[in-house]
Structures are given as structure tokens and as C-alpha cells.
Amino acid sequence: MGELLPIELNLPSPLQELRDDRLTAAGLRVLLKRDDLIHPEISGNKWRKLKYNVAAAREQGQDTLLTFGGAYSNHIRATAAVGYYGGFKTIGIIRGEEHLPLNDSLAYAESRGMRLTYLDRTTYRAKTSVAVIDDLHRQFGDFYLLPEGGSNTRAVEGSAELPGEITEPVDVLICAVGTGGTLAGVAAGLTPQQHAIGVPVLKAGAFLEQEITGLQQAAYGARTGSWHLEYDYHFGGYAKRTPDLDSFIEDFRTRHDLLLDWVYEAKMMYALFDQIDRKAFPAGTTIVALIAQSTPVATPPC
Ligand SMILES: Cc1ncc(COP(=O)(O)O)c(C=O)c1O
Known part of the structure; x- marks a missing residue:
């Protein structure tokens, strides 16, 4: 991207396999799309x-x-x-x-x-x-x-380039959702066989699904790609946390040496493992989890 900014950007961002006994037991592969490594200050x-x-x-x-x-x-x-x-x-x-x-x-x-x-x-x-x-x-x-x-039309178009960077065969892509621009684009960039799951990190109602659909309509003229939202992983709302989420983050850090951003990525990753526990994915499924940020943002006052 030298023509836009005079800095090195690590693109395509790395894809890393998550080695985890829970995945082996379920016959699943999870690959982390490490967008957090694109640039230390303009990540993900x-x-x-x-x-x-x-x-x-x-x-x-x-x-x-x-x-x-x-x-x-x-x-x-x-x-x-x-x-x-x-x-x-x-x-x-x-x-x-x-x-x-x-x-x-x-x-x-x-x-x-x-x-x-x-x-x-x-x-x-x-x-x-x-x-x-x-x-x-x-x-x-x-x-x-x-x-x-x-999150606007251009953001959706930029995000839609993400799936095209993945060279491995992938069935499902999961990402955290704030305003929905990322999911709107990522879902639009999938092949017809692939599916995207968005995990809202705020208490969201149908309005969020409408917003994401609206972003896709503005960019492409219609709802695009196969996607859905999993609404039950907001942990009380935006930037809210619970002891359960904190212990998940700590366990994940111990297992994988990766400190998940608790506002977004930890909720998404928790949702993924919970869905795996609930047998939402058949054995043989390959899932890409989007890591857009790995260092925790500052803790807001309660
Ligand atoms: C780390 C991280 N992940 C995911 C998201 C969600 O992106 P979007 O607002 O496009 O839904 C954000 C947005 O701010 C973010 O900072």
C-alpha cells in the first residue's frame, strides 16, 4: 500500500492454525486470520x-x-x-x-x-x-x-478483500461485530459455499442486522453472501465484562500465548468455542476466526 501510506503493511495478513485439544476432539480446524499484525498502529x-x-x-x-x-x-x-x-x-x-x-x-x-x-x-x-x-x-x-x-461503502469494499487473501479451503468465517461494516464486507467476499458468523459485542436487536444489510445494499445493491449473527455473547453490553469472560481470556492466553482484546475478540472467540461445544459445526469443518486486535484497549470506568 506504499502508494497510499509511506509505511510497510503486513499484507496479506498471516493465517495461523490454532492447535487446541478441544478442536482435535471435535474434528475441526480453526485458523486465525491475524489482521492485528497488519501494522502496530493501524491494525486489522x-x-x-x-x-x-x-x-x-x-x-x-x-x-x-x-x-x-x-x-x-x-x-x-x-x-x-x-x-x-x-x-x-x-x-x-x-x-x-x-x-x-x-x-x-x-x-x-x-x-x-x-x-x-x-x-x-x-x-x-x-x-x-x-x-x-x-x-x-x-x-x-x-x-x-x-x-x-x-463503516461506510468504502469500508465494506475494503473488508470484502479479506476472504480473497485466504488460500486454504475454508467453510466458515467468524468475526466480532461492532457497527457491522467488517461483517458486511467479509460476507460479501465469500464464495457461495462459505458462511460468515458475526458476533455482536453489544446488546443488539434486529436493527444491527438491518444496518449490515443496509451497508451491503449501499455497496452492492442487495444483501450479499451467506451470513448470520449470534446475539448471545455480548456479556452485558459494549465494553462490559464478566468473570466468566475474564477466565476465558486467561485460559486462552495460557493455551495459546495470545491475549485477546476483551471488548471484541474475546467475545467472538468465546462464542466460537461455545458453538463448538454445542456441536454447531460438523466434523471436518474449517473455520477462520478474524483477529483484528490482540492487545486489550484501556479499561473504561465501570
Ligand atoms: C478489534 C475490533 N474487532 C472488531 C470490530 C468490529 O468492527 P465493525 O465495527 O466493522 O463491526 C472492531 C470495531 O471497532 C474492532 O475494533
């Missing part, structure tokens, strides 16, 4: 989601990227890094009030030159409205707008 689904947006911003002659996120957003961090390496000014619109000192995520974003500004929660909820966007233009002038989580 973040690069896939930002890539065509960076290209579009350049084409449009924009020198500023503006985006939205919570105080612990990985997307805010990644946008700050892309701006730093790609020569864009970046503006991060953060939900809620400023808390000082800044947490690790926001301190990092600021260290990469991002200008942080805050929107109260009510205004933040209306962030896609013309009134709020116009107001941001009055404050910050011209900018390339990235939605919260970076």
Missing part, C-alpha cells in the same frame, strides 16, 4: 476499512479527516495514525465530556496530531444529521467525513 479491520476512504480523500483533494467515536474507540486511534503517516490533519469528535488526564486511546490519538473535540451525548446521537454536520463544517471548514467506526 481498521486498515481494511480506511484504505479506500484514504484513497477517496486523496482523490477529492481533502487534507483533513474528521470522524466520530467513543473515548475508547480503536477507530479513532487508527484514524489518527493514518493521518500521521498519510499527511492528513485529523479531527476526532468524541462522545461525551472531556476527562483529564486523557485515557490511553485518546492520549495516543492526540500524540499523533489528532485534534479532539467533544459532543454531549444528545448531540452525538444526532451526528449524522445535516444540522450537526453543517455545524462541524462551520467550526472546522472542509473535511473528509468518516462515520463512527469507519
